[in-house]
Amino acid sequence: MLDGAVRRQLDPILNRLGAALAGRGVSADAITICGLCLGLAAAALIAWQEYVAGAVLILSSRLCDGLDGAVARASRKTDFGGFLDIVLDFAFYGAIPLAFITADPAMNGLAGGFLLFAFYVNGSSFLAFAVIAAKRALSTEIRGAKSIYFTTGLAEATETIAFFLACCLFPGWFPALAAIFAAICLYTAVSRIVLARLTFRDGQ
Template sequence: MLDGAVREIINPPLDACGRRVAAWGVTANTVTVVGCVIGLAAAFAIWQNAYWVGLFLLLVSRFCDGLDGAIAKATESTDFGGYLDIVLDFVFYGSIPLGFVLADPQANAVAGAVLILSFYVNGSTFLAYAIMAERYDMHSTVRGEKSLYFTTGLAEATETIAMFVIVCIFPSAFVVIAYIYAAICFYTALSRIVLAGRVFSRR
């Protein structure tokens, strides 16, 4: 929901940084992989109850996630780059809740499992919609130039990162926040299914 507004703010400095990094010969795919590795390190830090370290690392990871697109824009976007970006995004988004589950399985396991399930369901509706949109040659720039057709929703990257930041600052609130955010993700998935029914049933 907030990605569009946030993008308007962060894209100009990211694009400038992307051009500079691209001039050094660093590729977008390299930054994508480095960002994912740092994200996994954030999950490991959370597992070890080093929540502030985890918070710092996950923010660095998401900076890399924005930077790779800026580098691709400054050089050359490829289909594989878009594919790699979305796959490793899913790796990151699943690893952070897993870190909280491993940090305190007795307290966090069920809520973490529900949250990861909601990510899985929400992600599947997003990707399935993108596949059908490609089949019908549909295009959208609602979130800028993307490798996949991008449908908006209540739960997007900005909201998810904000939720991760909150639970890193207040780890004891993970269970409550995980259930609330899972409900938001399920709602987003349901709304996307309804949208797909309206759009694709006419085709």
Template sequence: MFDAKLRPLIDPPLNAAGRWLAKIGIGANAITLAGIVLGIGAGIAAARADFDLALLLILANRLLDGLDGAVARATRLTDFGGYLDIVGDFTFYAAVPLGFGLTAQANQLAALVLLASFILTGISFLAFATIAAKRGLESQAHGRKSFFYNTGLAEGTETIIVFTVMALLPQHFAALAFGYAGLCLLTVLQRTLIAWQTFDG
């Protein structure tokens, strides 16, 4: 929901950092892989109830997620880089709820519901991107990407905010997870309506 609105603010510093990293020889895929390691680490930290470390790793993961694209834009966008980026995103989206679910038995149902909602949003996102590519549709609302990014109520910015609040207020994980899962399901419905209008209209 907020991703496209924030791009004009976050892209200039990210792109400047990306040009510098590219200049010193750090590749986009290496940054993506480092981000995957940090994302998994965030889940492990949450599972160990080390929520301060989990928060630090969540924020570091998201920073690297922005930097890998900036480096790719400074050098060249590749299909494999786009693939690796989305795998990294969903590894992160799986690791953090899983970690919180392992922290306490009371969190497990909420974590499972949130993971299921992430699966559905991921499917709606990737299915839309696949058909959009087949039809030659393009959008740069989320910046230059390797494939079509369809908007939604629950996007990256909202997920970062929710994960941050979860790490700050872990005692409220279940309520936050159920609430965000509901927003994810609304996003699936929203994307389905957009797909119907775009592909079947």
């Protein structure tokens, strides 16, 4: 929901940094992989209950997630780069809830499991929509130039990062925050199913 507004503020800065990195020969794929490594390091810190340090690395990881696209736009966009970005993003989004479960299984296990279920459903609705949209040669740049069709929703990257940071700052609230955010993700998935029903009617 907030990604569009955030992109308008950050894209000019990221594009300048991306052009500078591309000029020095840094590849978008390398930044994508670096972002995952930082995200996994954040997950490890959270699992060890080093929540503030984990939050710092979450922000660093998501900076890489914004920079890889900027570098690709300044150099060369590839289908593999778009594929890698999506897969590693999903790995990051799964690693952080798993880290909170690991940090305190008794307190966080049920809520964390519910959250991972909601992420799974929401992610599958996003990817399935993109697949059918590609089949029908649909395109959109509502979230900027992307390798696949991006549908908007109540729970997008900005909301997810804010949720992760809130959990790091208030780890004792994780069960409640996770349950609320899981419900938001499921609502987003349902709204995407409704959109698909309206968009992919046979014969239209």
